[in-house]
Each structure stands twice: as structure tokens, then as C-alpha cells.
Amino acid sequence: AQSVTQLGSHVSVSEGALVLLRCNYSSSVPPYLFWYVQYPNQGLQLLLKYTSAATLVKGINGFEAEFKKSETSFHLTKPSAHMRDAAEYFCAVKSGAGNMLTFGGGTRLMVKP
Amino acid sequence: DAGVIQSPRHEVTEMGQEVTLRCKPISGHNSLFWYRQTMMRGLELLIYFNNNVPIDDSGMPEDRFSAKMPNASFSTLKIQPSEPRDSAVYFCASSHGQSEAFFGQGTRLTVV
Numbered sequence: 001a002q003s004v005t006q007l008g009s010h011v012s013v014s015e016g017a018l019v020l021l022r023c024n025y026s027s028s029v030p031p032y033l034f035w036y037v038q039y040p041n042q043g044l045q046l047l048l049k050y051t052s053a054a055t056l057v058k059g060i061n062g063f064e065a066e067f068k069k070s071e072t073s074f075h076l077t078k079p080s081a082h083m084r085d086a087a088e089y090f091c092a093v094k095s096g097a098g099n100m101l102t103f104g105g106g107t108r109l110m111v112k113p
Numbered sequence: 114d115a116g117v118i119q120s121p122r123h124e125v126t127e128m129g130q131e132v133t134l135r136c137k138p139i140s141g142h143n144s145l146f147w148y149r150q151t152m153m154r155g156l157e158l159l160i161y162f163n164n165n166v167p168i169d170d171s172g173m174p175e176d177r178f179s180a181k182m183p184n185a186s187f188s189t190l191k192i193q194p195s196e197p198r199d200s201a202v203y204f205c206a207s208s209h210g211q212s213e214a215f216f217g218q219g220t221r222l223t224v225v
Contacts, residue, residue, distance in 0.1 A: 026193070032211045034213050036216075042206070042218065042220045043204060043216040043217055043219050044206075044216040045216070046213045046215075049213050051211065082169045090156065092156075092214075094211055099143075099163055099208065099210060099211065100158075100168065100169060101144075101146060101158075101161070101208065101214050102158070102160055103148075103156050103158070104154050105156075106155055106156060109183075
């Protein structure tokens, strides 16, 4: 079985501040991990993915995430928030042979001017 | 490729009516997912198919919901009869193997 936990359903930062969105997963086999972003009234789009290569993964819009097996974490960071980063972010995991994709509950990021 | 295509984009129907949502996955993808998103419950997996076969439908709310994938290029999600609490945005997504899933733009369903 696999699951994803995102700590904090809402995160608020000031423009220019560090963004840190937390994701912890559970999986009985090596996972594939993903971060998606959803802007208002749109579908989900991929930010970045971990597929067992480099543990530090760089994505679009200046975001990056680090896979830490010992902590079963895949936290998303961005050094400096922009107003346009305000959106909902979802962490997801795939593992095993079934290709099932499991999402966390999502974190809504708010950016204050 | 045009991506995952969902239709209709918006649907307004009266309680008790049948609703059919449609999805065309990306060509070559072998997994297809149906999700429902609401403010209250967030993003919920309803059902997913692998090679056109339903693998896990434990997220389907009740017998009023059914999903089919008659071939690799088409899937439907049907609600019969529809109820106001079914109002949500329904997303279809597809993927190949362990790669990322690509999402459609969603169908916003309103049941009045």
C-alpha cells in the first residue's frame, strides 16, 4: 500500500520569501514521486518528478524537491516566492507494478505582497 | 499530441438525470484515472484502469457511479441517477508505466 501526507493544508509566505511545502510518503517498494500544481479553474500540471535518478530534482518555475529515503520525504522548495506561485500544490506517489497514482491532500500556497 | 481530452467542459443537469462524462487519453498511455475534486473532500481517486481493465474502483462512491473503458482511446464515467452532492469537478488523467500522469482540463458538473 502507498500513501502521501502533506503537512499543512494552507501555507502563507511573503513575496520573496522561501517556499517550503512538505510531503511524506509511505511505500513498500521504491517509489516514483511527483509534485503537481493547480491554478484556479485549471487541471493539474506537473512541476517535477523523482524517478530514482538524482535525489535533488529541479522543476519548472524555479521549484525543486529533494528525495530523502531515510525520512520518506519529498519536500518542495523555492528560494523566492512570486505572486504567480499562488496555487494549490499536490504531492503524489506511484509504486509497485500497478501504476496506481496516489495524491496527498494538497497544500494551498498564498503569497502576500 | 493534444493531451487528455475531456468532454463536456461544463455540465448542468437536474437531479435524477443521467450524466455521462467522456475522456480521451493520450495515445500510447496504458493507465487511465478518474478523479473527483470538491472543496470539502479535495482530490479523490474514483477508479483507475490499466490496459483497459479496471484495477481499483474502491473510490467509486456508490452504485450510481459506473465507469467503462471499451478501448485504449476512450473512457466514460456515468452517474445515474445524479444527485446535487455529485456536483464537483471531474478529472481524467492518463499515464504510461511509471511515468507522470497527464490531466485533462476537467468537467465541472452541477446537479440542481
